[in-house]
Amino acid sequence: MGIFHVFMWYLLLTLYIGQTPGVFGIYSPITYQAGCSLWGVVFILSGALIITVARIPYPCLITGAIILNILSILLTMIAVILTVAELFTFHSLSYRNYGQAKLGREVSRVLLLSYPLEFVVAVSYSILTCSDLGRDSEDNFTTVTDEAERGF
Numbered sequence: 001m002g003i004f005h006v007f008m009w010y011l012l013l014t015l016y017i018g019q020t021p022g023v024f025g026i027y028s029p030i031t032y033q034a035g036c037s038l039w040g041v042v043f044i045l046s047g048a049l050i051i052t053v054a055r056i057p058y059p060c061l062i063t064g065a066i067i068l069n070i071l072s073i074l075l076t077m078i079a080v081i082l083t084v085a086e087l088f089t090f091h092s093l094s095y096r097n098y099g100q101a102k103l104g105r106e107v108s109r110v111l112l113l114s115y116p117l118e119f120v121v122a123v124s125y126s127i128l129t130c131s132d133l134g135r136d137s138e139d140n141f142t143t144v145t146d147e148a149e150r151g152f
Contacts, residue, residue, distance in 0.1 A: 001118045002047060005040025008107055012037060015100050015107075029086045031108060036079040043118055046072045050125060066129055072122040076115050083112045 012032055031037070046068040053065045086108055 001114060001121070002040040002043030002045075004114065005037045005043060005111065008111055009035065009037030009040065012104055012107055015104055029104065029108070031079070031082045031086050031111075032104070034082055036082055037111060039075045039079060042068065042075055043072055046122065062129060066126055069122040069126045069129075073119060073126070076119045076122065080112065080115050080119075083108050083115070087112070 016032055046065070049061065049065040049068055053061045087105065
């Protein structure tokens with residue numbers, strides 16, 4: 001998901017840099033200015049840390065994974081709010097930039113559909129890890145991945 005978001009940010013970057021100033025100006029949405037798609041780097045780091053924790057379940061790595069997942073949850077909620085605000089406000093543009101703005105809004109709609117998936121993954125991992133930490137002691141330490149595999 002994180003790589004997808006970074007590629008979408010690159011698409012938006014190339015799309016909005018190519019605009020020509022017209023009578024009504026250029027289209028520069030709030031999600032582009034805030035770099036919402038670039039926040040996918042946090043999603044990538046969070047996923048990489050989850051994989052590392054599944055292989056090497058050190059308590060400090062588990063804590064870092066939970067912190068990054070909580071950060072992912074917060075960033076996802078902020079990105080959804082900014083994207084919805086962007087999609088509900090649309091100002092007049094020069095006819096030269098209308099196509100780029102329309103394509104940029106479609107990319108925002110696609111990203112709006114992908115945010116819930118990232119949210120659900122981060123929330124479920126955080127909840128399962130916290131419940132697992134509360135249940136196990138350090139002597140009997142297992143990861144969420146081990147618990148899920150035992151369930152099957």
